[in-house]
Amino acid sequence: MKLKVLPPTLRKNNHYLILDVKSEVEMSKDDMVAPIWDACIRFWGENASSNFNLWVMRHYFLGRKGEKNEAFFNYKTIVRCGRGYEDDVRAAFSTLTRYNRKRISINTIGISGTVKSGIKKFVETDGFAVDKY
């Protein structure tokens, strides 16, 4: 039997980080999960990471950019995190450089209270059209 959904007052409060991701190789939404958890657990440890409530919500491919050796796949990703832990999570993301021996760089470009407003403010401003929220 499925658990009943918690009433809003008992739910955890979340904020959403909008990430600018550069990667040497193509990355799907599922591929994003491992590096994100890896960054947090390496920097903060298992105990502190348990508060972060991380979840990859959306993942958009923006295109291939850069030149020759510096060419990269550019993505924008929306990640859920616990309210009050935004700075801790973005600090952990900023320390990530490689995953599976491939170069990766994650910059947090914005924080939003909802996924919808996050897309509107930080994803669509790049001229990138999102089909539906």
Next chain:
Amino acid sequence: MKFYDMNMRGANYNHDLSMIKEASRFGWDYINLNYSLDGFKESLKYKDELIEEASSLDRPVEIDMGINLRNSNSGEMQKAAKKYRNKTNMISCLGGDLKLNRSCLESYKLDVLSRPYFKRRDSGMNHVLAKEAVKHNVAVELCFRDILHNHLKYRANVIASFKEILMFHRKFNFPLILTTDSKSLYDIRSTRDMVAFFKSIGFTNQEIINGFYHYPKQIIDFNRERENMVVQGVKVIKGATDFSDVRRGADENIDESLFEDEEIFIEDDDEFLQDDVSFGDDGSFENDLNGEDEL
């Protein structure tokens, strides 16, 4: 507040331009591109073009070019610093060796000792070096790149070195600057990410602001004035024929309204200064008064 990155590694025109564009996108306001001695001579050829491109971006960035002395010993460092002092606003030297760390911090010609903990198990600093840094006004640089490119035990070691240098900085107040030392597009991080990281390892807001803005600005302003300095503490003021001219000019600019009679001081201070009012670090104050006795 502006964000100054005093150490971004330059290579060639195209590479530098793409780095500047990316840095501009992530909120940096001033970038100092650092080169080796040979690279610096090459970079002067395209310096003007690069400055023009940087200023025409959507979010203009101020750029400058500096020298980072690597793999040099004390003698070479002194020689290079003397030779290039008037050609650039920033000369830094890569530390790591104890003798080199000390000779860097004892030199007036040098602006920055970069990464004193480089390839060491300790921080490369002690109270003696900290005092020398204050005396000779040489900044110590902590690079974010060392965090990025070290992992596990080594990263923990670098963070420990950062914390030890921060402890010396808090006690002796030598200039401490924070930089990215980014070499490629993958190394550039947004300014807010940098602040979040340094906050997470124990820096206060004020120390971060000083590290990214006040101390770098001091170095740049000091070096722009350096050519007018005869000896330490004596500066030639351009355009002044004698001292009286400068003095008269200064008198004319004084706002006389400042000297009008105004009641500035409160006579009975005592009633406002009560024992149970304490001031926080950030200037805010809180009192322990309850209920009706509020100020």
